[in-house]
Structure formats: structure tokens, C-alpha cells
Amino acid sequence: MHFDGKEKKEARAFMKNFDFRVVGAGLAGSEAALVLSREGARVQLWEQKPKKFSAAHQLAGAAELVCSNSFKSEEVENAHGLMKAELRLLGSPLLQLAKLSRVPGGKALSVDREAFSQKVSEALEAQANIEWIREEASELPQDDVPTLIATGPLGSESLMKSLETALGSESLYFYDATAPVVELESLDLAHFFWGSRYTEDSTDYLNLPLDKEQYLEFRHDILGAEKVPAQGVDEKLQFFEGCLPIEVLAERGEEVLRYSCMKPTGFTLEDASRPYALIQFRREKAAGDLLSMVGFQTRMKWPEQARVLRKLPGMANADFARMGAMHRNQFINSPQHLNNRLQSKSFPQLFFAGQITGSEGYTEALATGHFAALQMLQKLSFPKETAIGSLVHYLVHSDARYFQPMNFNFGLLSSLLRQTDSEWMKALRRRSKRERSKMLSDYSLGRLQSWIDSEMTESRVVLGV
Ligand SMILES: Cc1cc2nc3c(=O)[nH]c(=O)nc-3n(C[C@H](O)[C@H](O)[C@H](O)COP(=O)(O)OP(=O)(O)OC[C@H]3O[C@@H](n4cnc5c(N)ncnc54)[C@H](O)[C@@H]3O)c2cc1C
Known part of the structure; x- marks a missing residue:
């Protein structure tokens, strides 16, 4: 990485003493940094703002919602609602802060984007074991510190060039x-x-x-x-x-x-x-x-x-x-480059989360950020028969030739369950769409709860909510 001026000295001093690096304090990166930090890890977090902004970012703080101010539905019969219910079970820090920044939005979780960004920034600053470096990471790190790349769909040009050089020139583009x-x-x-x-x-x-x-x-x-x-x-x-x-x-x-x-x-x-x-x-x-x-x-x-x-x-x-x-939005060809831990197959010190993996959507960015942090912490057996697990499964097991970004939807979960639990899937036949969604949600939340009970410690705490 390249350091400039005063930051250089400070960053080098801290570098000797940190366990993980996170690049990008957007939705995925902020979620990951807070999860890593609450597990006691020392985190170096790089964010290019406010020195450098992408074409869509405007706020100086972390976790900026660049377009809509909505995390969409909270109902568990809805795919977006299920993913949020899973994040709630996991104690997602950003989901809690979103609720504290809520504005009226019917059944959707809509937030005041400035209040939300400010609350996330304050939460990051309040952690003694997070060092927040407000600089662009202009190239991939050369050391072997586990590093999460969470630079979103509009990552800085020089870092994207460095990534393209490392992974090959088959990065994909799309527009929204x-x-x-x-x-x-x-x-x-x-x-x-x-x-x-x-x-x-x-x-x-x-x-x-x-x-x-x-x-x-x-x-x-x-x-x-x-x-x-x-x-x-x-x-x-x-x-x-x-x-x-x-x-x-x-x-x-x-x-x-x-x-x-x-x-x-x-x-x-x-x-x-x-x-x-x-x-x-x-x-x-x-x-x-x-x-x-x-x-x-x-x-x-x-x-x-x-x-x-x-x-x-x-x-x-x-x-x-x-x-x-x-x-322009940018994402890597995840099925080609990532294993089922969202870890690079060729550079095992690199993990990826957020839209750069081809997961689409704010809640999905939180989910993949949270998931990647758990993987970096070696909490390995995350159940794939869940909303979060099936999204990650889609990202890394799709046909690399036709890979496209995706929101979580019930189709991802049911097509996975058809492979892993076809007997249970038979129970869904002749049910209404709403009943099927509810049953899939219950199944998925049950799986996640069992995993949490066996794997997670009390560190899954709330941020004062
Ligand atoms: C224009 C646009 C509109 C969208 N609208 C919606 C929507 O309405 N609803 C929805 O659900 N999803 C939307 N998305 C998709 C997606 O949900 C968001 O892009 C989401 O913010 C992705 O989260 P992320 O954490 O991956 O990236 P981001 O939230 O973009 O965070 C990436 C962070 O990394 C920083 N960064 C980039 N490069 C570097 C570097 N080299 N060094 C240090 N820091 C760096 C950036 O400044 C940024 O803070 C939209 C995407 C775009 C591009």
C-alpha cells in the first residue's frame, strides 16, 4: 500500500500491531471492521473519503447509502426481511445503527442517510482497536496480513488496476x-x-x-x-x-x-x-x-x-x-476467483465483501461483510442453507462464464435446498407463495440459530440498543 505524509508514519507504527486490514469503510467494510473489532481483533481500516470521492459518494463519513435510503422490507416472508432477520440474529452492528436512524417507510427499513453514516462513523471511531486511516489504498497489500477488500462497485481506479493485474483482465462491468x-x-x-x-x-x-x-x-x-x-x-x-x-x-x-x-x-x-x-x-x-x-x-x-x-x-x-x-459498477468474477469463504483462491490473504463480489444491494453488502469477517476470524462452518449462506453459495458456485450480480431471493435458497434437503422441500408443494416463503424463512432462521448456539460466544453483543 502507499502511504502519504503524516499518515505514513502513523500507519507504519500501527501496522506492526494489527491483525486484520479492511479496505473501504462502506457498508460491507464498516460492518466487517466492527465485527472483527468486537471479537477483540485489531483492525486497520482504510477509507479514501473525504480526500477522494467516487462519482456516487458525497458524504464524508462511513457507510454511505448512495441512492435509495431504504434497506427494504423487514417482513420475514420477504427475501429482504429474511436477510435482515438473519443479520439481527448475528447481532449486525450496522443493522442496529440503521434502526436508530430510521425514518417512516411503511414495512421497509428506511433511514436518514446522514444520521446513519454519522452513527456508523462514531461507532468506528469509538473502538480503541480500530485504526481508521483516511487514505486511498492505491494498490493491493504486499504483506500477508489478512485483508478484506470492500471497495464497492466504484473502487478507486489505481486499486482496481492493481486488482486487475493480480487477478487477470477478466473483471466485469455493468451500469446502474x-x-x-x-x-x-x-x-x-x-x-x-x-x-x-x-x-x-x-x-x-x-x-x-x-x-x-x-x-x-x-x-x-x-x-x-x-x-x-x-x-x-x-x-x-x-x-x-x-x-x-x-x-x-x-x-x-x-x-x-x-x-x-x-x-x-x-x-x-x-x-x-x-x-x-x-x-x-x-x-x-x-x-x-x-x-x-x-x-x-x-x-x-x-x-x-x-x-x-x-x-x-x-x-x-x-x-x-x-x-x-x-x-459504472465494478465486480470481480467471484466464481472464478473466490472460494466459499469469499477468500481469493490465488492470494489467500485477500478476502472480498460487498458489491465487488457481485452481491447486489445494501443489505447484501452488510451480509457479505459480516460473513467475510466471520471467515477471517476462522468461524468456518457457517450454514449455507440460510439467506446469507445461499447468497455466498451463488456468488462462488455460479457458472463463471455467465456470472451476474444478484440480490438475495428465495430462489437461491430453494434451489440450494433442493440439492441438500430434497425431502424437506417436498413439504413446500401445494403451498401458497406466502406460506412457502414463511416456511423457508423458518427453516433458514432455525439453521442459523443452531449454528450461533454452537459457534458464537457472548461477544455477539449489541451496540447500546
Ligand atoms: C449508483 C449506485 C446506486 C445504487 N443504489 C442502490 C440502492 O438504491 N439500493 C441498494 O440496495 N443498492 C444500491 N446500489 C448497490 C449497492 O448496494 C451499493 O453500491 C452498496 O453501497 C455497496 O456496498 P459496498 O460496501 O460494497 O460498497 P460502498 O458502500 O460503495 O463502500 C465502498 C467504500 O470504499 C471506499 N473506497 C473505494 N476505493 C477505495 C480505496 N482504494 N481505498 C480506500 N477506500 C476506498 C469508498 O469511498 C466507499 O466508502 C447502488 C450502487 C450504485 C453504484
Whole structure:
């Protein structure tokens, strides 16, 4: 690694006395550093901010949520909810801090992103055995200290070059995009109503219903708008299927938007009619003065976004706190390079976590960060028949030729269980989808609890919650 100036002396002094190194104080790296530290290990944590920012990061602190402010559902019948339930059993430090930064979000765990980042930064700073070095790690370490690479999908260029040199040039790329954030005060609320899709009397979401004519005109405007081109002539536009920009959805057909991010399901208007399509806005901050447009990731150029969105009813004077943006995301070919401990096959001192492994999503970043920390601590027999275990299984056992990033979903768990416990899987037949999800959740949580009871010590403590 390269050290500069004052940091150089301090870092070298501490280097003699630490057990693990973590590169990147994002979601995965912060989670891992806190887990390692509470087990008594001495950790050196490298974070390039605030000296250097990626195209998507803006806050100086740790664990920044770069787009949506939501960790998604908390219900265990939901895949995101199950993963959070597992993290709760494991005593995930960041999940606890997310709950302390919570803002209204229906059944989802939504947070005030600044408060969350601040709480994580304070938790890292409060640990005597974490040395936080605010510098870019510009190349892979040359020593044999176990090191977790958790630099996310937008890792610094020089470190990524060093990684590419070490692993070979087969790193993959794809693109995704952030959604616009609008100021509540600038909207004409006569066109909107408050309400959550399935919860009565909720004011968690602001909704903009559209009739057929308005919907078709909006789709037409999106299709005609100027878009940001891909970076690099050789890179194809490869979007993650779970986070498609609205223009990609619009291109796929006339009805696709209203069956995805503009679906009107669950709402009836005052005159008892149903909207043809609907746009949801979610509170960004507890005060609710900033709203993000749910599922509205976009790669339209900024002036075009403003033009197209201001044509929507009630949005003629909309002020945008942040426009949608498009970024390159980077991940390694995990099935080719990592073993089932998220450890490099060629460089065993290197571990990987977060989106750089091809796990997609905030909760997945916490999960893989937590998992990698346990592996570095030699807690080896983590059960794969769990949400976290099956995600890791997907990452390292997929077909390397077609490997793509993935959120956790029940399909990963059930396809694994079909191999390891086919008898039990028969019990799922003829059950409703909700019942199947509940049974899979119970199975998975039971497995994890048994493992925790046999493997973990009292160190799995809470951070003052
Ligand atoms: C534009 C964009 C929007 C996204 N939107 C969502 C969303 O809405 N919901 C969702 O669930 N997921 C989203 N994701 C996917 C993913 O969940 C997030 O990227 C998530 O933050 C990944 O966590 P991470 O810990 O892997 O990386 P990050 O949280 O990005 O953390 C990486 C950290 O490493 C630091 N770093 C990078 N290089 C170096 C270096 N060389 N030395 C030191 N520090 C370094 C960075 O500054 C950063 O703090 C989005 C991704 C992108 C790129």
C-alpha cells in the first residue's frame, strides 16, 4: 500500500500491531471492521473519503447509502426481511445503527442517510482497536496480513488496476443509475395523495396517479429524451435486472413501466376508480422535506430529466435536490476467483465483501461483510442453507462464464435446498407463495440459530440498543 505524509508514519507504527486490514469503510467494510473489532481483533481500516470521492459518494463519513435510503422490507416472508432477520440474529452492528436512524417507510427499513453514516462513523471511531486511516489504498497489500477488500462497485481506479493485474483482465462491468430526489415544497399537492400500497392511513409515501393519456405521454417523453452514453467504447451497457433505469423499462414495451416502478396496484382513488399508473415518492429524511422517486433510476441527461419530470401533473415547479445519475459498477468474477469463504483462491490473504463480489444491494453488502469477517476470524462452518449462506453459495458456485450480480431471493435458497434437503422441500408443494416463503424463512432462521448456539460466544453483543 502507499502511504502519504503524516499518515505514513502513523500507519507504519500501527501496522506492526494489527491483525486484520479492511479496505473501504462502506457498508460491507464498516460492518466487517466492527465485527472483527468486537471479537477483540485489531483492525486497520482504510477509507479514501473525504480526500477522494467516487462519482456516487458525497458524504464524508462511513457507510454511505448512495441512492435509495431504504434497506427494504423487514417482513420475514420477504427475501429482504429474511436477510435482515438473519443479520439481527448475528447481532449486525450496522443493522442496529440503521434502526436508530430510521425514518417512516411503511414495512421497509428506511433511514436518514446522514444520521446513519454519522452513527456508523462514531461507532468506528469509538473502538480503541480500530485504526481508521483516511487514505486511498492505491494498490493491493504486499504483506500477508489478512485483508478484506470492500471497495464497492466504484473502487478507486489505481486499486482496481492493481486488482486487475493480480487477478487477470477478466473483471466485469455493468451500469446502474440513481433516482432523482425532489423537494416536497415545490410540488403542487392537489395532484398527489399520501398512502402506502398495502397499509391503510399511512403517510409514508406520496403518490402521483396518472391516467392513460398522461402515462403514454410520459413514456413517449422518456423515450425521446437524451441519455448519457456508456463509458468506454468496448463496454456494453449491462444493467442489473433488479435495478433497471426507467428508460430501459420504457423501451421494453408500452405496458412495462406500469407493471414495474409505476404499478398502480393497491390504490383506489376518491371517486372509487383505479389509477392507470402511479409514481411513488418516499421520504428521504425524517422531516420528510425531500422525497426520492421510488424505482426511478435514470440515465437521462440532467436537463432532460428536469424537462421530462416537470411535465408530470403537479411537478411543473419541481425543485430537485439531486438528479438521477448513471455510474459504472465494478465486480470481480467471484466464481472464478473466490472460494466459499469469499477468500481469493490465488492470494489467500485477500478476502472480498460487498458489491465487488457481485452481491447486489445494501443489505447484501452488510451480509457479505459480516460473513467475510466471520471467515477471517476462522468461524468456518457457517450454514449455507440460510439467506446469507445461499447468497455466498451463488456468488462462488455460479457458472463463471455467465456470472451476474444478484440480490438475495428465495430462489437461491430453494434451489440450494433442493440439492441438500430434497425431502424437506417436498413439504413446500401445494403451498401458497406466502406460506412457502414463511416456511423457508423458518427453516433458514432455525439453521442459523443452531449454528450461533454452537459457534458464537457472548461477544455477539449489541451496540447500546
Ligand atoms: C449508483 C449506485 C446506486 C445504487 N443504489 C442502490 C440502492 O438504491 N439500493 C441498494 O440496495 N443498492 C444500491 N446500489 C448497490 C449497492 O448496494 C451499493 O453500491 C452498496 O453501497 C455497496 O456496498 P459496498 O460496501 O460494497 O460498497 P460502498 O458502500 O460503495 O463502500 C465502498 C467504500 O470504499 C471506499 N473506497 C473505494 N476505493 C477505495 C480505496 N482504494 N481505498 C480506500 N477506500 C476506498 C469508498 O469511498 C466507499 O466508502 C447502488 C450502487 C450504485 C453504484
